Amino acid sequence: MTTLEFSYSLDRLTRSLKPFALRLTKDRDDANDLIQDTVLKAFTNRDKFSDGTNLKAWLFTIMKNTFITNYQKMLRRATFVDTTDNQHYLNSGKTKVENQAYGDFALEDIQHSIGHLDPSFRTPFMMHFKGYKYEEIAQHLDIPIGTVKNRIHVARKKLKENLSIYKYD
Structure with missing residues (x-):
């Protein structure tokens, strides 16, 4: 070419x-x-x-x-x-490194908060979390689909309140 x-x-x-x-x-x-x-x-x-x-x-x-x-x-x-005797290499800037402990604490808090939900809210919420569709949850629990949606909404709201410490700004 x-x-x-x-x-x-x-x-x-x-x-x-x-x-x-x-x-x-x-x-x-x-x-x-x-x-x-x-x-x-x-x-x-x-x-x-x-x-x-x-x-x-x-x-x-x-x-x-x-x-x-x-x-x-x-x-x-x-x-x-770093020009001190130890000669360490350091990254500058606003970076932070998180270890697994923070995630473990968060996971424990999430599980604890879900565990303390009323079973009428926890069951549909967990089924939805596992991938079930609203219709499937309604059939399995023998309740109206509107009730399923409402209970999942209420469960999310309660979890959001209980886990507000983890809210990102």
Whole structure:
């Protein structure tokens, strides 16, 4: 493939890169930068492209690898070296690491709160949680479908009140 043909094909396929770039970066300007980097790398490395292979797939691979490389660079920039005698590497920024204990406490509280629901609310709620449809729950419990919906709603409301400590702002 000549340079002119390659350049024409590259220009034609550039539009199809935009949705993928937006999905990766979640930002229009960053997506445009990523597309520009991808096209530049593809053009400078056109000698590595084999005729008869899928140019679009090659461009998507370049874009994905460029995004990963840029993301890793960004993470490295957010890391600084502690110059004390211990030489620890610390991540800067507002990150927090949670251990499994928090999740275990939450799960215990959820199970406890569900266990303390009145059985008339707990049973339809748990059946719905397990994937049963409203109609199936109504038939199984021999109650009207409106009652099933109401009991599930009330159970959710009570659980939300009891577990309000876990509410995210």
